[in-house]
Amino acid sequence: TPHSCKTVPGPGMGDFSYVGIDAILEQMRRKAMKQGFELNIMVVGQSGLGKSTLMNTLFKSKVSRKSVQATSQEKIPKTIHIKSVSHDIEEKGVRMKLTVIDTPGFGDQINNENCWQPIMKFINAQYEQYLQEEININRKKRIPDSRVHCCIYFIPPTGHCLRPLDVEFMRRLSKVVNIVPVIAKADTLTLEERDFFKQKIREELRANGIDVYPQKEFDEDAEDRMINDKIREMIPFAVVGSDQEYQVNGRRLLGRKTKWGTIEVENIAHCEFAYLRDLLIRTHMENIKDITSSIHYEVYRVRRLNENNTAVAHANGLPQHHMTSHEM
Amino acid sequence: MAATEIARQAGEGARAVPLAGHVGFDSMPDQLVNKSVNHGFCFNILCVGETGLGKSTLMDTLFNTKFEGEPTQHNQPGVQLKSNTYELQESNVRLKLTVVNTVGFGDQINKEDSYKSIVEFIDTQFEAYLQEELKIKRTLHSYHDTRIHACLYFIAPTGHSLKSLDLVTMKKLDSKVNIIPIIAKSDAISKSELTKFKIKITSELVSNGVQIYQFPTDDETVAEINSTMNGHLPFAVVGSTEEVKIGNKMVKARQYPWGTVQVENENHCDFVKLREMLIRVNMEDLREQTHTRHYELYRRCKLEEMGFKDTDPDCKPFSLQETYEAKRNEFMGDLQKKEEEMRQMFVQRVKEKEAELKEAEKELHEKFDRLKKLHQDEKKKLEDKKKSLDDELNGFKQKKTAAELLQSQAQQAGGSTTLKRDKERKNIRLQ
Numbered sequence: 001t002p003h004s005c006k007t008v009p010g011p012g013m014g015d016f017s018y019v020g021i022d023a024i025l026e027q028m029r030r031k032a033m034k035q036g037f038e039l040n041i042m043v044v045g046q047s048g049l050g051k052s053t054l055m056n057t058l059f060k061s062k063v064s065r066k067s068v069q070a071t072s073q074e075k076i077p078k079t080i081h082i083k084s085v086s087h088d089i090e091e092k093g094v095r096m097k098l099t100v101i102d103t104p105g106f107g108d109q110i111n112n113e114n115c116w117q118p119i120m121k122f123i124n125a126q127y128e129q130y131l132q133e134e135i136n137i138n139r140k141k142r143i144p145d146s147r148v149h150c151c152i153y154f155i156p157p158t159g160h161c162l163r164p165l166d167v168e169f170m171r172r173l174s175k176v177v178n179i180v181p182v183i184a185k186a187d188t189l190t191l192e193e194r195d196f197f198k199q200k201i202r203e204e205l206r207a208n209g210i211d212v213y214p215q216k217e218f219d220e221d222a223e224d225r226m227i228n229d230k231i232r233e234m235i236p237f238a239v240v241g242s243d244q245e246y247q248v249n250g251r252r253l254l255g256r257k258t259k260w261g262t263i264e265v266e267n268i269a270h271c272e273f274a275y276l277r278d279l280l281i282r283t284h285m286e287n288i289k290d291i292t293s294s295i296h297y298e299v300y301r302v303r304r305l306n307e308n309n310t311a312v313a314h315a316n317g318l319p320q321h322h323m324t325s326h327e328m
Numbered sequence: 329m330a331a332t333e334i335a336r337q338a339g340e341g342a343r344a345v346p347l348a349g350h351v352g353f354d355s356m357p358d359q360l361v362n363k364s365v366n367h368g369f370c371f372n373i374l375c376v377g378e379t380g381l382g383k384s385t386l387m388d389t390l391f392n393t394k395f396e397g398e399p400t401q402h403n404q405p406g407v408q409l410k411s412n413t414y415e416l417q418e419s420n421v422r423l424k425l426t427v428v429n430t431v432g433f434g435d436q437i438n439k440e441d442s443y444k445s446i447v448e449f450i451d452t453q454f455e456a457y458l459q460e461e462l463k464i465k466r467t468l469h470s471y472h473d474t475r476i477h478a479c480l481y482f483i484a485p486t487g488h489s490l491k492s493l494d495l496v497t498m499k500k501l502d503s504k505v506n507i508i509p510i511i512a513k514s515d516a517i518s519k520s521e522l523t524k525f526k527i528k529i530t531s532e533l534v535s536n537g538v539q540i541y542q543f544p545t546d547d548e549t550v551a552e553i554n555s556t557m558n559g560h561l562p563f564a565v566v567g568s569t570e571e572v573k574i575g576n577k578m579v580k581a582r583q584y585p586w587g588t589v590q591v592e593n594e595n596h597c598d599f600v601k602l603r604e605m606l607i608r609v610n611m612e613d614l615r616e617q618t619h620t621r622h623y624e625l626y627r628r629c630k631l632e633e634m635g636f637k638d639t640d641p642d643c644k645p646f647s648l649q650e651t652y653e654a655k656r657n658e659f660m661g662d663l664q665k666k667e668e669e670m671r672q673m674f675v676q677r678v679k680e681k682e683a684e685l686k687e688a689e690k691e692l693h694e695k696f697d698r699l700k701k702l703h704q705d706e707k708k709k710l711e712d713k714k715k716s717l718d719d720e721l722n723g724f725k726q727k728k729t730a731a732e733l734l735q736s737q738a739q740q741a742g743g744s745t746t747l748k749r750d751k752e753r754k755n756i757r758l759q
Contacts, residue, residue: 017392020608022421024369025361027612032357034547039353060348086342092354097342137631141620220366282352286359294469305464 036095038145045154046107049184054241055100058277063087064100077105080118107165116169123148123177127300149292151177154184159193161200170210176296178213178288186238186271187263194238201236218291237272240265365420370473372426377482378434381512386567387427390603400431407433407445443497450476450504454626477614479505482512487521489528498538504622506541506614514564514597515589522564529562543605544613557605563598566591
């Protein structure tokens with residue numbers, strides 16, 4: 001039976017008419033602190049674009065190991081590897097399990113056809129793992145979440161336009177994961193070059209129907225849209241990463257020291273790292289996870305369940321269920 | 329910014345690393361809370377108790393508002409469950425509160441099946457959620473959760489012990505819902521009786537293996553207060569929406585000639601404790617326990633009942649959906665068949681009855697016809713008789729007229745004839 005919903009005059013404020021319903025916020029906060037959070041970020045881009053450095057800068061610790069060390073004998077891999085490393089970090093009592101998924105070898109071959117495939121496969125495998133646990137009869141209290149919440153795509157700072165590889169990758173992956181494109185090593189672009197490049201990129205994304213995060217169709221209300229529109233006018237963020245501190249005007253700051261000056265990473269006059277950090281961590285982290293679980297994962301689940309219905313239906317000779325087809 | 333400490337425990341396969349500065353993910357709880365505030369909250373309370381124990385009044389008192397317009401009608405047989413949903417708001421928190429009341433609980437002469445409609449109701453809410461969760465295209469995000477988060481069980485203030493109805497009902501409910509037992513209208517019991525009553529109730533619950541909800545003690549922030557409160561169960565409550573002036577304040581109270589019971593005075597009753605535990609401290613935990621324990625148990629049992637197993641990885645996930653659908657269709661098919669059979673039987677019975685009635689009708693008609701004929705025959709007979717009587721009468725009249733005529737003629741012809749006759753007669757006599 002449908003419930004009838006009535007609005008009653010509220011309990012009102014004042015000492016003796018205070019019910020205490022709003023105490024639930026504190027209760028939720030307590031629960032969140034106790035449980036901790038999980039965040040899984042994937043970084044995709046050619047080697048040498050500063051992916052590891054950016055991760056380390058974002059999280060102010062060595063959460064990502066550079067694929068090619070100065071002293072090691074490692075070479076750039078001949079195929080794409082997916083390397084997943086987890087760290088437990090804590091800040092003011094808030095515990096987080098951060099997993100950085102690196103993709104060494106992406107875009108480094110001579111022939112880069114289908115280089116998105118292993119990445120796509122990995123992302124889908126995480127959805128699959130979650131689905132498997134979710135449909136168990138005996139399930140865990142908290143299903144471990146290894147789904148990729150956000151994929152940071154590194155665009156080389158050519159200054160002209162997106163390469164076919166960039167377009168192809170983002171076009172395919174934006175359908176299954178939140179893509180946050182960034183202009184890597186942006187300290188090689190002047191401000192004018194940067195603005196021109198950004199505009200070109202935005203045009204090309206639009207022309208190819210690529211929806212990067214924050215996607216317009218998932219704006220929840222007018223307030224959301226307003227905030228996200230501002231972000232959409234600024235992406236892709238032009239970033240510079242660094243794990244070295246330098247003395248600038250009496251303060252120790254993260255930066256890159258060159259002969260012509262020191263680039264301060266967290267100075268928004270120099271680069272847009274701070275905007276990226278604020279978006280990913282300080283304001284939209286929960287939203288990124290939400291979109292992953294309530295949209296991308298659900299899309300995967302629908303496809304998977306329909307797929308199997310056909311298979312089982314064929315096997316049992318039962319009438320097929322209505323299917324929607326999704327392209328890989 | 330100072331470096332922060334290393335995390336206390338490492339997760340599975342994760343190393344703990346120190347942070348060299350402020351990153352900013354300490355805002356995550358706030359982000360989460362903001363999302364929840366935008367979305368709104370949902371809380372569902374079930375009140376189980378006999379008629380007249382003040383269930384509605386207590387809800388009004390707890391939430392500081394008048395919920396129902398009119399008192400419930402208690403004229404249905406069996407135990408009914410009445411559910412109402414309200415939108416409440418306090419500062420920026422919007423709460424969708426559903427209050428479910430049992431109507432007629434304990435009113436029956438035979439109370440054996442009283443608990444059944446309650447269990448059925450709770451299961452129905454679980455089933456609805458399970459259905460949504462198993463859908464292919466689902467909208468869990470905007471689903472209105474109707475699962476019962478807390479069951480307040482109202483114990484009558486007899487002062488002696490629990491009734492068997494109470495024990496039986498609570499035993500049936502304890503694996504399905506968080507039960508918080510309360511002593512209703514506790515101003516009927518004196519303080520010393522109350523202590524004994526509480527002890528008796530607690531020991532009866534324990535000896536009968538009834539699992540009531542325990543306020544959680546694993547979070548150090550609230551462990552102490554929760555564990556103290558656990559010792560005060562069942563809460564002895566008094567509800568009232570009327571206000572009385574005590575000193576210079578208006579307080580919720582019940583006024584008697586011998587004194588005033590103040591609802592929010594902890595020396596008078598445990599109302600404040602109930603409000604504290606139910607709303608201000610453990611509302612979220614009640615919701616979580618419902619979802620992770622009671623619902624999971626229901627789900628597990630239901631799926632196992634339908635023949636699903638975790639041990640066969642190949643057919644697991646999808647068969648879950650597909651076979652669940654197939655099984656459901658089968659079940660519906662059976663149901664339909666049974667329905668059809670019942671309908672057929674009903675139609676058959678109706679036909680038979682109809683035939684019987686027709687037969688009876690026919691008989692009646694025949695009888696009527698017979699009687700009518702009888703009546704007609706009688707009537708005819710009477711008429712015939714009347715006719716013959718009339719004829720006789722006419723005949724007699726004619727004869728009489730003829731005789732009179734003769735007589736008058738004879739008289740006119742001279743009385744001699746008469747005399748002659750008289751003489752003849754005399755002569756005859758004389759002879």
